[in-house]
Amino acid sequence: MAIPRLLVVDDDKDMCAMMVGWLQRNGFSVAGVHDSAGIAEQMAQGRVDLILLDVMLGDENGLRLCQTLRAEHDVPIIMVSALSADDQRMAGYRAGADDYVAKPFNPDLLVARVRAVLSRAHRAASLAYRRRARKCEFAGWQFDPRAARLRAPDGFDVALSAREHQLLQVLLANPEIPLTREEIACAMDVDGGATADPAEGRAIDVLIGRLRSKIEDNPKDPALIRTARGVGYVLACRVEFLS
Amino acid sequence: MAIPRLLVVDDDKDMCAMMVGWLQRNGFSVAGVHDSAGIAEQMAQGRVDLILLDVMLGDENGLRLCQTLRAEHDVPIIMVSALSADDQRMAGYRAGADDYVAKPFNPDLLVARVRAVLSRAHRAASLAYRRRARKCEFAGWQFDPRAARLRAPDGFDVALSAREHQLLQVLLANPEIPLTREEIACAMDVDGGATADPAEGRAIDVLIGRLRSKIEDNPKDPALIRTARGVGYVLACRVEFLS
DNA sequence: CCCGATCTGTTACAAGTTGTTACAAAACCC
DNA sequence: GGGTTTTGTAACAACTTGTAACAGATCGGG
Numbered sequence: 328m329a330i331p332r333l334l335v336v337d338d339d340k341d342m343c344a345m346m347v348g349w350l351q352r353n354g355f356s357v358a359g360v361h362d363s364a365g366i367a368e369q370m371a372q373g374r375v376d377l378i379l380l381d382v383m384l385g386d387e388n389g390l391r392l393c394q395t396l397r398a399e400h401d402v403p404i405i406m407v408s409a410l411s412a413d414d415q416r417m418a419g420y421r422a423g424a425d426d427y428v429a430k431p432f433n434p435d436l437l438v439a440r441v442r443a444v445l446s447r448a449h450r451a452a453s454l455a456y457r458r459r460a461r462k463c464e465f466a467g468w469q470f471d472p473r474a475a476r477l478r479a480p481d482g483f484d485v486a487l488s489a490r491e492h493q494l495l496q497v498l499l500a501n502p503e504i505p506l507t508r509e510e511i512a513c514a515m516d517v518d519g520g521a522t523a524d525p526a527e528g529r530a531i532d533v534l535i536g537r538l539r540s541k542i543e544d545n546p547k548d549p550a551l552i553r554t555a556r557g558v559g560y561v562l563a564c565r566v567e568f569l570s
Numbered sequence: 571m572a573i574p575r576l577l578v579v580d581d582d583k584d585m586c587a588m589m590v591g592w593l594q595r596n597g598f599s600v601a602g603v604h605d606s607a608g609i610a611e612q613m614a615q616g617r618v619d620l621i622l623l624d625v626m627l628g629d630e631n632g633l634r635l636c637q638t639l640r641a642e643h644d645v646p647i648i649m650v651s652a653l654s655a656d657d658q659r660m661a662g663y664r665a666g667a668d669d670y671v672a673k674p675f676n677p678d679l680l681v682a683r684v685r686a687v688l689s690r691a692h693r694a695a696s697l698a699y700r701r702r703a704r705k706c707e708f709a710g711w712q713f714d715p716r717a718a719r720l721r722a723p724d725g726f727d728v729a730l731s732a733r734e735h736q737l738l739q740v741l742l743a744n745p746e747i748p749l750t751r752e753e754i755a756c757a758m759d760v761d762g763g764a765t766a767d768p769a770e771g772r773a774i775d776v777l778i779g780r781l782r783s784k785i786e787d788n789p790k791d792p793a794l795i796r797t798a799r800g801v802g803y804v805l806a807c808r809v810e811f812l813s
Numbered sequence: 814c815c816c817g818a819t820c821t822g823t824t825a826c827a828a829g830t831t832g833t834t835a836c837a838a839a840a841c842c843c
Numbered sequence: 844g845g846g847t848t849t850t851g852t853a854a855c856a857a858c859t860t861g862t863a864a865c866a867g868a869t870c871g872g873g
Contacts, residue, residue, distance in 0.1 A: 488819080488820060488821080489820080489821095490820080490821065510686075528822070528823060528824090529822080529823070529824085529860090529861095529862095530821075530822050530823080532859095532860065532861070532862085533821080533822070533823085533861090533862075534821080534822090535861095536860095536861065536862060537821090547861090550717075553718075554732075554859095554860070554861090555732075556732050556733075556830075556831090556859065556860075557858090557859075563716075731829085731830060731831080732830080732831095733830080733831065771832065771833065771834095772832080772833070772834085772850090772851090772852095773831075773832050773833080775849095775850065775851070775852085776831080776832070776833085776851090776852075777831080777832090778850095778851095779850095779851065779852060780831090780852095789851095790851090797849095797850070797851095799839095799840070799841085799848095799849065799850075800841095800848090800849075
């Protein structure tokens with residue numbers, strides 16, 4: 328991976344300099360600014376991989392700034408705040424933040440979170456664009472991703488958990504093409520939600536099994552989600568997308 | 571799989587040479603060119619498995635070139651760019667790129683990404699081949715490759731493992747033609763998944779034996795899968811493909 | 814606020830698959 | 844007939860996948 332270029336936004340110049348120094352010593356290329364004008368200047372100069380944004384900017388509202396950034400740039404944002412109330416955190420997420428770090432924070436934690444967000448943003452790139460949130464049919468099933476509804480051929484609705492839903496979307500976006508576990512995990516994580524790296528360990532396998540138990544006539548002899556030994560899994564049917 | 575043939579396109583001759591050298595040392599067959607004329611020349615000369623395309627070409631727009639390549643060739647493209655803003659990245663994907671690597675990059679990452687894209691392209695390419703797979707009959711047997719179902723002349727279904735299934739498909743695609751073990755192994759390796767190179771060692775022989783034990787009346791005196799001593803094996807019957 | 818239900822990743826074990834190994838058998842050649 | 848080469852195959856090891864059970868986290872209702 329390229330050396331990540333971070334942008335620290337904090338009106339407290341001492342805090343800003345401290346964060347910039349710590350992150351630089353941990354292998355990042357870091358610039359520090361203190362207001363939205365500084366952000367605009369840095370974004371115009373070149374690539375920014377991640378923004379660390381203080382909520383309590385002097386004359387400005389960090390949450391509003393987060394929203395503006397989110398509207399104009401698709402760059403990961405970590406909110407940094409002295410407040411750690413859950414409603415603040417949720418407000419940050421609603422404003423479009425990818426993660427949240429509460430002051431005072433363990434500097435090692437900051438680095439870990441930065442790396443995690445960078446990794447997630449980076450890994451999602453390859454497959455995410457191929458996902459399509461449109462209604463579709465496959466093997467007699469009807470799937471509406473926006474309504475989170477899956478209807479069996481017999482007309483009954485089948486309830487899927489969030490992760491099962493994500494998995495099905497990934498499989499439907501790549502019908503008849505064997506996908507590795509890593510590809511599945513990357514595509515699923517585009518929206519976040521994994522508590523750990525699911526490409527490691529057996530999480531994808533277990534999730535495949537859970538989804539099979541809901542949509543296969545015989546989960547022990549699956550016809551829809553087949554195993555591609557040594558590769559991963561494949562949705563072994565055609566998918567018809569509806570307008 | 572054959573040695574992958576890559577094409578590096580970068581107007582910066584030093585960067586181009588550096589990437590070509592690194593990729594060659596990592597087991598790829600690599601050519602480097604500097605403009606669209608060079609691309610056309612290389613594509614005319616023979617097979618290209620993947621193109622690494624710099625976005626910032628001197629007189630030309632890499633994104634536009636990507637679009638043109640996508641329209642004319644079904645070859646995977648990895649965009650390589652000094653810019654990593656996500657809108658650039660999305661533009662690359664919209665232009666038809668399969669992946670995106672930001673300069674400066676970790677050379678090991680580049681190799682990993684190239685391998686991942688090649689693998690996925692290989693698996694996707696096999697889709698068309700699989701879709702052409704049709705039901706067929708041979709010597710009273712009925713084989714449905716899509717449903718992975720083999721029915722014996724007595725009407726009973728015979729369960730085949732994934733590798734047995736692949737082997738049978740290869741034999742059925744080449745009836746009455748003696749195939750070497752290497753030819754069989756290459757043809758079987760459509761989706762990857764082999765744990766080692768089956769053309770070496772006795773894996774094909776053992777697999778032939780396992781398949782024989784399932785479909786021959788007398789595996790010790792095989793009538794369907796005959797041995798062509800010094801060559802390999804041949805499916806010694808006619809195959810009738812069904813619509 | 815607590816508790817039950819649900820979700821999801823991990824763990825551990827089982828089952829199945831597949832390539833390798835080693836030896837035997839068959840085929841070929843001189 | 845003997846030696847060499849090629850093929851057959853039983854047994855084994857390594858690997859991959861399936862999955863039940865569990866633990867921790869989350870969420871919603873009382």
